Amino acid sequence: MAEFDLFKGKGNAITIESLAEPLVNKTYNIATGEEKGGAEEALNKRLGALKDKNKWEVTVSSFMGSSYNARSAFDGSDSTFWHSKYTAENGVVTWKEPSPYEFNIKFPDVVTISGLTYQPRKSGGGHIISMSVYGTAGDDEEFIHITDLKMNGDNTFKTNNFVANLKVKKLKLVITETEGGVGTAAEIDFLPMK
Numbered sequence: 001m002a003e004f005d006l007f008k009g010k011g012n013a014i015t016i017e018s019l020a021e022p023l024v025n026k027t028y029n030i031a032t033g034e035e036k037g038g039a040e041e042a043l044n045k046r047l048g049a050l051k052d053k054n055k056w057e058v059t060v061s062s063f064m065g066s067s068y069n070a071r072s073a074f075d076g077s078d079s080t081f082w083h084s085k086y087t088a089e090n091g092v093v094t095w096k097e098p099s100p101y102e103f104n105i106k107f108p109d110v111v112t113i114s115g116l117t118y119q120p121r122k123s124g125g126g127h128i129i130s131m132s133v134y135g136t137a138g139d140d141e142e143f144i145h146i147t148d149l150k151m152n153g154d155n156t157f158k159t160n161n162f163v164a165n166l167k168v169k170k171l172k173l174v175i176t177e178t179e180g181g182v183g184t185a186a187e188i189d190f191l192p193m194k
Helices: 039-051
Strands: 057-060 086-089 092-096 101-119 129-138 144-150 158-178 187-192
Touching: 144 158, 158 187
Parallel strands: none
Antiparallel strands: 057 101, 086 092, 101 158, 101 187, 129 144, 129 158
16 A cells, blocks of 8 residues: 545544554554553453443334344354245235345444454355445444445354454444345344454
């Protein structure tokens, strides 16, 4: 890379600067180079917040009833799973709701994450291949694009690291490609600050 530069937006637009911090266990003041206080305590608090999934508000644009809803992908169990909507007659699928499928996650407080993990459904299809991740650090701010993830379509556990620690209050996961034309997820989770 010959050159790299960051710029700040104007007005109320969100920039990646408002979400990102260095990939270390400490936060630094960019202007002075000094470490900000309480980094270890803040890290422990963030780790606890990420584990408290029952307080997350989670919705998805397509699901197959209460047993296969959005919460099933965030319940800490890989034996339950989210499934996009489809119809079947006599055991034969007659219609599949097409992607994209959109998950919206709202945390009770701002958390710092460094990546996303995905446990596909153990049996059957619908494994996620492509996903775009968007985030915002506040309730009333516009989402900004964070990254695009590409995964193989098998049922192995996936870890996707971001390029920086991100402070987020809300996330939008847009699933754009799946294996088999339906979407499934046994568990989606987020990596804590590095």
